[in-house]
Amino acid sequence: MASHRRPKQPSRARVSVLTAAAATAVALSAQTGAHAAPAKPSKDEVKVQVDQLFNEQEQAAERFNGAKERTDQLRKQAEQLQDQVARGQEQMTALQGGLAAVAAQEYRDGGVDPSVALMLSSDPENYLTKASSVDQVNETQVQSLKTLQDQQRRLDQQKVEAAETLAELDRNTKVLNDAKAEVQQKLAEAQKLLNQLSAADRSALENERSSRGSERYDVKNLPPASGYAGAAVAAAMGKQGKPYVWGATGPNSFDCSGLVVWAYAQAGVSLPRTSQEQATAGTGVGNNYANALPGDLVIYHNDAHHVGIYIGNGLVVHAPHTGDVVKVMKADAMPIKTIRRV
The missing domain is CATH 1.10.287 (Helix Hairpins)
Structure with missing residues (x-):
């Protein structure tokens, strides 16, 4: 006749040991996760x-x-x-x-x-x-x-x-x-x-950032500009490809307001050094580039911390930011604060 003995239960001491071990394992796992390196940004x-x-x-x-x-x-x-x-x-x-x-x-x-x-x-x-x-x-x-x-x-x-x-x-x-x-x-x-990026992602991002806004605009059929405004436009356009360097006023590198100061200096016109000061230079013509003429200063953002020179056909030439070069972009690529006619 078969025996119907109840299976032997683990002792309370053994259960306690197993429970403690499990808790330790969970804690160690959580601690390891807490100290794991944060995910790198995309x-x-x-x-x-x-x-x-x-x-x-x-x-x-x-x-x-x-x-x-x-x-x-x-x-x-x-x-x-x-x-x-x-x-x-x-x-x-x-x-x-x-x-x-x-x-x-x-x-x-x-x-x-x-x-x-x-x-x-x-x-x-x-x-x-x-x-x-x-x-x-x-x-x-x-x-x-x-x-x-x-x-x-x-x-x-x-x-x-x-x-x-x-x-x-x-x-x-x-x-x-x-x-x-x-x-x-x-x-x-x-x-x-x-x-923090891989070499490939970093290179791709830098290329993307430096090429943004550099589509092949038609700059061969720009409206004519005469006088010192025309001379300033020609001077700035001649510096396309020169690097942005903060605090620089040319002739081989520029920041945004530095390009404006340098271009107009070539036309014999002295302008204030900063974009904020340039935002009060000359005469205001609103904030719609439809009213702008070649040579007008286009001031961007509420705090006027960026500036470009209008060249016609809805375009400006400007020195964008670190890692980029002097180039042409659409005049409304950034929020326009004011346009000034020097």
Whole structure:
């Protein structure tokens, strides 16, 4: 007769060991997953992020351009003021030396004239108020002191202006350095993203980015442009293929506003350095390129951080962004803020 013994059950101790082992295995699996390398972004994801970073980099570059322009202006002003202070001090010394010579001569002749003594006091205002009470007042001496007093006032004012200019120069230099650091940070972040791609994807993306907007536009039948506008258009078109480099104003590399400044300089016209300043240059003609004429400045984005030169037929020539070159694009490829006729 067959035995119907119940199968032997594992002991509670064994169950506990197995349960603990299973829990440990799950925990280790979860921990391994938590420490696993994050999935690399796809080429399309990198493209979106890199475009955003380059857009932010261009904004910082225009801030750098503006800060650099102002810094250069302040440095020149400071040098001029310091030169004026030095010349003024020399004139003061000469005037004081002349009065001292008068006093010395009078001392040798038997005593210093009361008026001269007053003139040599540390308080010229005191002299001018008391001079009328001195019998021996000499009109020439009074005029000499007035000249000295006026010179002292000018010198004091120049010193104040020089100090204020130097203080502003220090503040602006910080703005300049901060903008430069931001540009470099954005470029480094973009490069880090690109480095996460395979060599093939990175090459494909860079080729795609540099070729965007470079379709074969018909630039042989552009409307004629004369005068300095025509000269500026011709100059900019002649730089197609030159690389974008932030902060550059040519002749072999450009940023967006740098290309505009350089092109118009070839036509003998001086324009502000930044796209934000260029957005107020000349006369506004709205924000529809249908109203634009060759040579007009087309300013893009709400903060005016990009600019191109209208060449006709709904096209502009511009310096796009890092990694790209001067080229032609459709005038409405980006949101237009304003169009300016120089």
